[in-house]
Amino acid sequence: MKKTALNAMHRQMGAKMVEFAGWDMPVQFEGINAEHKAVRTKLGVFDVSHMGEFWVEGPHAFELVQKVTTNDVAALTDGKVQYSCFPNGKGGIVDDLLVYRFNTEKYLLVVNASNIDKDWAHINSRNDVGAKLANVSDEVSQLAVQGPLALKAMQKLTKTSVEDMEYYTFKVVEFAGVPDIIFSTTGYTGSGGCEIYMPNNKAEEIYNAVLEAGKEFDIKPIGLGARDTLRLESGFCLYGNDIDDTTSPIAAGLGWITKFVDGNDFIDRPLFESQKANGVPRRLKGFVMVDKGVPRHEYEVTDADGNIIGHVTSGTMSPMLHKGIGMAYVDKPFWKEGSEIYIKVRNKLLKAVITRPPFYKA
Amino acid sequence: MNIPENLKYSDDHEWLRMEGEEAIIGITDFAQSELGDIVFVEVETIDETLEKGEAFGTVEAVKTVSDLLLPVGGTILELNEKLEDEPELINKDPYGEGWIVKIKVTHPAEIDEMLNSTAYKSLIES
Numbered sequence: 125m126k127k128t129a130l131n132a133m134h135r136q137m138g139a140k141m142v143e144f145a146g147w148d149m150p151v152q153f154e155g156i157n158a159e160h161k162a163v164r165t166k167l168g169v170f171d172v173s174h175m176g177e178f179w180v181e182g183p184h185a186f187e188l189v190q191k192v193t194t195n196d197v198a199a200l201t202d203g204k205v206q207y208s209c210f211p212n213g214k215g216g217i218v219d220d221l222l223v224y225r226f227n228t229e230k231y232l233l234v235v236n237a238s239n240i241d242k243d244w245a246h247i248n249s250r251n252d253v254g255a256k257l258a259n260v261s262d263e264v265s266q267l268a269v270q271g272p273l274a275l276k277a278m279q280k281l282t283k284t285s286v287e288d289m290e291y292y293t294f295k296v297v298e299f300a301g302v303p304d305i306i307f308s309t310t311g312y313t314g315s316g317g318c319e320i321y322m323p324n325n326k327a328e329e330i331y332n333a334v335l336e337a338g339k340e341f342d343i344k345p346i347g348l349g350a351r352d353t354l355r356l357e358s359g360f361c362l363y364g365n366d367i368d369d370t371t372s373p374i375a376a377g378l379g380w381i382t383k384f385v386d387g388n389d390f391i392d393r394p395l396f397e398s399q400k401a402n403g404v405p406r407r408l409k410g411f412v413m414v415d416k417g418v419p420r421h422e423y424e425v426t427d428a429d430g431n432i433i434g435h436v437t438s439g440t441m442s443p444m445l446h447k448g449i450g451m452a453y454v455d456k457p458f459w460k461e462g463s464e465i466y467i468k469v470r471n472k473l474l475k476a477v478i479t480r481p482p483f484y485k486a
Numbered sequence: 487m488n489i490p491e492n493l494k495y496s497d498d499h500e501w502l503r504m505e506g507e508e509a510i511i512g513i514t515d516f517a518q519s520e521l522g523d524i525v526f527v528e529v530e531t532i533d534e535t536l537e538k539g540e541a542f543g544t545v546e547a548v549k550t551v552s553d554l555l556l557p558v559g560g561t562i563l564e565l566n567e568k569l570e571d572e573p574e575l576i577n578k579d580p581y582g583e584g585w586i587v588k589i590k591v592t593h594p595a596e597i598d599e600m601l602n603s604t605a606y607k608s609l610i611e612s
Contacts, residue, residue, distance in 0.1 A: 140522075151549075152522060155522065155523050155577070156522055156523045156548045156549075157523045157525075157548070157574070158523075349522070349548055349549060353548060416526070416528075417526065417528075418525060418526050418546045418551070420551070440525075440548060441525035441526060441546070441548065470544065
C-alpha cells in the first residue's frame with residue numbers, strides 16, 4: 125500500500141487507517157460526526173496527498189486541455205481554477221478534475237487518486253498536439269484546510285493576502301516559511317477554505333505549522349469518512365459512485381461544466397450536445413429521506429408501487445440535518461424536484477423527496 | 487477497551503445483563519468502536535420471539551450496516567426509546583444509556599453458554 129508523507133503523523137494522532145485507492149489513509153480520528161461538525165463550524169485539515177497532479181505545458185498546452193476537458197478552458201485567466209471532467213470518447217467520464225491556469229502555456233490538472241494511471245494514459249493517448257506532460261503525483265503532497273475559519277487561520281502563515289481570495293482562485297506563495305507553495309481557495313466540503321500543494325519533503329513541516337496556526341481556532345485533523353459526508357451534504361459528485369466510465373456529464377447534472385461554446389471542441393461534444401437537446405432517460409438527482417432510514421450506494425429506487433425507477437449512488441445520514449440524504453440516478457419523470465420516490469432499505473420502501481443539493485447550506 | 491466483569495458476552499459482540507426476570511442487551515465497547523459513529527438503530531421485532539443468533543434489528547454507522555443478533559433466544563419486550571433521537575448513546579455509553587433491547591429469555595440455560603469477560607477479552611484480542 126502507498127503511504128503519504130504524513131502517514132506516521134496520522135498514526136501518532138490516533139487515526140483509524142483504511143485502504144483507499146491503494147493508499148493507507150486515515151478514515152477518522154475523533155469520529156466522523158465530530159470531525160464533520162468541526163469543518164462546518166470552525167475548521168479542519170485533511171491529508172489529501174493521494175490526489176494526482178499533472179502539469180501540461182508548452183505552446184500546445186491550451187489545445188490539449190481544451191480538447192480533453194468539457195469545461196471551456198478559454199474562460200480561465202491566470203490564477204483561476206475550474207472544475208471539469210474528462211470525457212472518455214464513449215459518452216462516459218474518465219475522471220473529474222480541477223484545472224489550474226498558471227499562464228497560457230502552463231496548466232496544472234488535479235485528478236482523483238483512484239484514477240491517476242487511467243487519466244495519465246488517457247491524456248497521453250490524446251496528446252497528438254505535442255503538449256509537454258509531467259505526472260508529479262508521487263512528488264506532491266496536498267493538504268485541504270476547510271471550514272469558515274480556515275482562511276483566517278492560514279493567513280497567519282503567509283505574508284501574501286489570502287483571506288480575501290475569491291473562491292476557485294490560487295496564488296503561489298511563501299507559506300510557513302516554504303517558498304513556491306500553491307495556495308488554492310478550492311475544496312470538497314462546501315464550507316470554504318483552501319487546498320495547499322507542497323513537495324513531499326515539506327509536508328510534515330507544513331502540516332505541523334497548519335495545526336499550530338489553527339490551534340487557537342480549535343483545528344482538528346479530519347479523515348476520509350467526514351470528507352465523504354461533507355461532500356455529499358453539499359451535493360458534490362464522487363467519482364466511482366455518482367459518476368464513472370458509463371455516465372455522461374449531462375445525465376450527472378454536470379451540464380454546467382460542459383460548455384458548448386465556439387472553440388471548445390472537446391471529446392464527445394456532439395454526443396453530449398444531442399443529449400442536452402433531446403434529453404436523457406435517467407438523471408442524477410439529490411433526495412432527502414422523509415421516512416427514517418439511511419440510504420446507501422446501490423440501494424434501489426422505486427415508485428410507490430415498488431417498480432424500480434433508479435438506483436442510489438451515494439447516501440448517508442446527514443450529520444447536520446439528522447436525515448438520510450443521497451444521490452440517485454432516477455428515471456424520467458420521477459426526477460422532478462419535489463417528486464416522491466421510495467428507497468428500498470432491507471425490503472422496505474422508505475419515502476424520500478427529490479431535492480436539489482446542497483442539502484445543507486453552510 | 488472496556489469489558490465489565492459482571493456481563494455476559496456473545497461471539498457477535500453483544501452483551502447481556504439480567505435484571506430481575508428480564509435480560510438487557512446491547513453491543514460491546516469494542517463493537518461500537520469498530521463501527522464508528524452510530525447514526526440509526528432499527529428494531530421492528532417487539533413482541534416477537536426469536537431464536538439465539540437471529541437478527542432482532544440493525545444498527546447503522548456512517549459507513550456500515552450491521553445486524554443485531556440475539557445472544558440467547560427470547561421475546562423482545564422493549565427497545566431503548568432514547569436511541570431514536572440519540573443513537574450516539576451507543577458510542578458514548580455502550581453498557582449503560584446505550585442499551586438496546588430488553589428481552590424475556592426463553593431458555594435461561596443459554597445464558598450460561600455465553601462468554602464471561604475474560605473469554606470475551608481473549609476473543610477480541612485474538
